[in-house]
Amino acid sequence: MTSTETPEERKLLDAAADFEHHEGPLTFSERDPGDFWSIECVNIHKSFGRNAILRGLDFCVPEGTITVVLGPSGTGKSVLIKHLIGLMFPDRGDVIVHGQSVPDMLQADLLEMRRRFGILFQDGALFGSMNVYDNVAFPLRQHTDKSEDEIDALVQARLADVGLTTAGTRMPGELSGGMRKRAGFARALVMEPEIVMFDEPDSGLDPVRTLLLCDLIQAMHSLYGGTYILITHDIATARQIGQYVGVLWRGRIVQSGDRDEMFDSSNPFVRQFLNRERGGPLGME
Ligand SMILES: Nc1ncnc2c1ncn2[C@@H]1O[C@H](COP(=O)(O)OP(=O)(O)OP(=O)(O)O)[C@@H](O)[C@H]1O
Ligand SMILES: [Mg+2]
Numbered sequence: 001m002t003s004t005e006t007p008e009e010r011k012l013l014d015a016a017a018d019f020e021h022h023e024g025p026l027t028f029s030e031r032d033p034g035d036f037w038s039i040e041c042v043n044i045h046k047s048f049g050r051n052a053i054l055r056g057l058d059f060c061v062p063e064g065t066i067t068v069v070l071g072p073s074g075t076g077k078s079v080l081i082k083h084l085i086g087l088m089f090p091d092r093g094d095v096i097v098h099g100q101s102v103p104d105m106l107q108a109d110l111l112e113m114r115r116r117f118g119i120l121f122q123d124g125a126l127f128g129s130m131n132v133y134d135n136v137a138f139p140l141r142q143h144t145d146k147s148e149d150e151i152d153a154l155v156q157a158r159l160a161d162v163g164l165t166t167a168g169t170r171m172p173g174e175l176s177g178g179m180r181k182r183a184g185f186a187r188a189l190v191m192e193p194e195i196v197m198f199d200e201p202d203s204g205l206d207p208v209r210t211l212l213l214c215d216l217i218q219a220m221h222s223l224y225g226g227t228y229i230l231i232t233h234d235i236a237t238a239r240q241i242g243q244y245v246g247v248l249w250r251g252r253i254v255q256s257g258d259r260d261e262m263f264d265s266s267n268p269f270v271r272q273f274l275n276r277e278r279g280g281p282l283g284m285e
Helices: 007-018 077-084 107-115 132-143 148-161 177-189 207-224 235-241 259-263 268-274
Strands: 037-048 051-062 066-070 092-097 117-120 195-199 227-232 244-249 252-258
Touching: 037 077, 037 227, 051 066, 051 077, 051 227, 051 244, 051 252, 066 207, 066 235, 077 092, 077 195, 077 227, 107 117, 117 177, 132 148, 132 177, 148 177, 177 207, 207 227, 207 235, 227 235, 235 259, 235 268, 244 259, 244 268, 252 259, 252 268, 259 268
Parallel strands: 066 227, 066 244, 117 195, 195 227
Antiparallel strands: 037 051, 037 092, 244 252
8 A cells, every 4th residue: 555545545445445344254144055164264363463464354165165365465375374274373263164163172183183184385395305205105104004005005196196106206306396386285185185275386386387287286176076275366376276266455355255256346456456457455565
């Protein structure tokens, strides 16, 4: 936001920012009967010192879909992801995963819950000292008592899924950015997660690699089902694979809904952001 706004403009901008924010949690009645929410964020507040990052965020993720959360850089997308898996806790508000409150969980329940999540971190987050095969095998060795033969079958299958059949013996440092992401994706899938989260899977990839990674994400979702949540600032990614889209700005989800509804939105911020327009509430702030 520039500092040259008149008080009237300021008021309009604030009104735009507030327009269509969800007031409180969404209810089931807002979706078709039979749908339900996999994750519900209820009025989440999170500050670091005086820096308020999440400011009353309400958001629900429909079960079984690919949901994309879009937001400008530095708005708190990674902070939001950390709340969903209990790596950060809200100052106020609640995060409910499959009906269970994450901040209320005991440590053992939290660990159990995290096992049902697959996560692809922003940079792939592979262990640099292990080859690709061992990286993918790691969660199975850590969290299950499967034999090495069983593990081998699962690891080979996931490496084949992501097109890395021949890369098992390579070290992460020898892989391209796109291959590292695919290896991270194979590892995220290996425990057959109910929910898979992707923190900016497209960061650092060229548009064609991003397109191919999105195709792969979509193919895996069609094959194995589950709830996928993908965080990005890339509109093309949201358009390509988002079935449900939420737009994050100033610590809240400004609007969320089915993709077509969102790309047709009349909300000034959502319109500006999704259509990449210069004029609108979002400035160089
Ligand atoms: N552990 C922390 N302690 C203090 N401040 C933090 C912490 N984690 C995040 N922040 C602050 O919260 C804000 C949002 O950070 P976050 O990483 O969630 O942004 P983002 O939307 O993921 O951005 P990007 O698009 O660059 O990945 C930043 O200003 C960051 O400095
Ligand atoms: Mg981030």
